[in-house]
Amino acid sequence: MVAVGMRILGIESSCDETGVAVIDADAHGTPRLLGASLHSQIAMHQAYGGVVPELASRDHIRRVLPLTEAALAEAQCGLESIDLIAYTRGPGLAGALLVGAGVAVSMAAGLGRPTMGVHHLEGHLLSPFLSVDPPEFPFVALLVSGGHTQLMQVDAVGSYTLLGETIDDAAGEAFDKSAKVLGLGYPGGPALAALAERGDPKAFKLPRPLLHSGNLDFSFAGLKTAVMVQFNKLGPSPTEQSRADLAASTQAAIVDVLVKKSLTALESRGANRLVVAGGVGANRALRMALDAACQARAIRVHYPELHLCTDNGAMIAMAAALRWQAGLFDTERPPQYGFQVRPRWPLDAIDDGA
Numbered sequence: 001m002v003a004v005g006m007r008i009l010g011i012e013s014s015c016d017e018t019g020v021a022v023i024d025a026d027a028h029g030t031p032r033l034l035g036a037s038l039h040s041q042i043a044m045h046q047a048y049g050g051v052v053p054e055l056a057s058r059d060h061i062r063r064v065l066p067l068t069e070a071a072l073a074e075a076q077c078g079l080e081s082i083d084l085i086a087y088t089r090g091p092g093l094a095g096a097l098l099v100g101a102g103v104a105v106s107m108a109a110g111l112g113r114p115t116m117g118v119h120h121l122e123g124h125l126l127s128p129f130l131s132v133d134p135p136e137f138p139f140v141a142l143l144v145s146g147g148h149t150q151l152m153q154v155d156a157v158g159s160y161t162l163l164g165e166t167i168d169d170a171a172g173e174a175f176d177k178s179a180k181v182l183g184l185g186y187p188g189g190p191a192l193a194a195l196a197e198r199g200d201p202k203a204f205k206l207p208r209p210l211l212h213s214g215n216l217d218f219s220f221a222g223l224k225t226a227v228m229v230q231f232n233k234l235g236p237s238p239t240e241q242s243r244a245d246l247a248a249s250t251q252a253a254i255v256d257v258l259v260k261k262s263l264t265a266l267e268s269r270g271a272n273r274l275v276v277a278g279g280v281g282a283n284r285a286l287r288m289a290l291d292a293a294c295q296a297r298a299i300r301v302h303y304p305e306l307h308l309c310t311d312n313g314a315m316i317a318m319a320a321a322l323r324w325q326a327g328l329f330d331t332e333r334p335p336q337y338g339f340q341v342r343p344r345w346p347l348d349a350i351d352d353g354a
């Protein structure tokens, strides 16, 4: 019998956020978010200046069941009404992924329900479908997270072609590492963006790596070094204004490259729709620059809602719902309760993970 509706529990635990959400999907139409809960480990990792993998795994263990109860309570449903349990299979920290996968598979086995291992980046990519104005296929996607910077051609759910990616640091890493140079806390992206609000983006001349390379690849490792050189020139006690100017100039360099490469990708594909996803997609300067550039070219830009740019359970449940609707999940197959996580898992190899 073909299922007419599907209630999905999604669990995200790939890095430093534990997220759980419940989504209802019919065979057609945009799936609806019924409840969601999230715990960020930022405060815990702050003392170490970055994510400590072992601490992350232990905290996921502590949080995942209470968060599941909270998401179900908000959705006003019990675990027994869940038809499918989705979890992040990868990429991410192995120990952290194992927590979400282990809990998801155990609950599913207890209920006799199927599971789906979701690709974390597919979650980010499809997170704009949780907004009030979801995109239509096909589109070009700019995926900018802490670990990835990629341009993808997206023709349908599950149909992703890599157009270009970073050859070294990701855009989020460039934000985080430059923020560290400027003496800002972890995660550096939001802190650097806040400091940049008071600075002059033209004050420092910083490199725009691969801006005119002609291809769609990115490189951000050199930028962090250039920021360090400029910062050291400011002497042992730089003024607040010079730090803000350097932050604004750093942000402008990253944004310039992301905007230019996105436009080149759109042009090369003859596309008129751009989807921006991942943590750096929350950056205000990036949104303003992309909006202005795309408006001038009659290109529609879609973003996830601000709170859904960084990691969360809703995007994992949504990706599972859209995969089910697209016929990419075999509901007739007897549930399998063995599982493997994929700490390294390229998005264009998504079909080897099932």
Ligand code: KG4
Pocket (backbone or CB within 6 Å): 015, 124, 144, 145, 146, 147, 148, 171, 172, 173, 175, 176, 187, 188, 189, 190, 193, 278, 279, 280, 281, 282, 283, 284, 309, 310, 311
């Ligand atoms: O997508 P995400 O939550 O995690 C990964 O899957 O990696 O992205 C986290 C990244 C971090 O590098 C963080 O500094 C960056 O997103 N980020 C930002 C902003 N908010 C988060 N970068 C710049 N401006 C922001 N407002």
Ligand code: ZN
Pocket (backbone or CB within 6 Å): 120, 124, 145, 146, 278, 279, 310, 311
């Ligand atoms: Zn992420």
